[in-house]
Amino acid sequence: MELGRKLKVYYFTAVFSVAFSLVGFSYNAWRLEVTEDNSNIRMAAFEVLNNLSELEQLVFAAHYDQDQVAGNPRKGWVKVGLIQDLSSLISPEVGNKAEQLRKTWGGSWNALGRDDDAANAVVGEIDAVRAEIKMVIKDLK
Incomplete structure (x- = not known):
């Protein structure tokens, strides 16, 4: 060559x-x-899921048990704020669902213990955020 x-x-x-x-x-x-x-995204999602369950427990304590300590609305506001902050790290869709949860909480927290619709509305929004998080986690590659 x-x-x-x-x-x-x-x-x-x-x-x-x-x-x-x-x-x-x-x-x-x-x-x-x-x-x-x-x-x-996974870390933020699992933290939000934990806070969602704690918020749901707070709603149940406030509404069904009439427990002002475990169902303290100030604790609920803290949970809702943290959920909203972390949700923006997961996806825009989860952030939108968390914003809707915040709005529903804001309109319903003072009726907990007296109005079943208020408790059902908040729990429904919690479930909506959970469902959206599960979809995001499922779609991760």
Whole structure:
């Protein structure tokens, strides 16, 4: 094989190797970023699910048990605020559901213990946020 042909093969191999390395590195960096994003979404989702269950327990204590300590509406406002803050980290859809939960809580918290519709409205919104979170987690890659 002549020297010119050998150099062409060498250059082609070198350029191909560099290009292949760059593609591999780019994919690896992208995959790490997606994995980190998914991890953050999962962590926020599980924290929101925990706070949703605590809010639901608070609603039940306030409405059905008439317990002013366990069903303290100030604790409910804190839970609702935290749920709304963390929901924006999960997805816009979950954020919208959390905003609706906040609005429903704001219109219903003072009727807990007297009005079944108020308790049912808040629990319904809690369930809606839960369902949206489950869909987001299910769709993560």
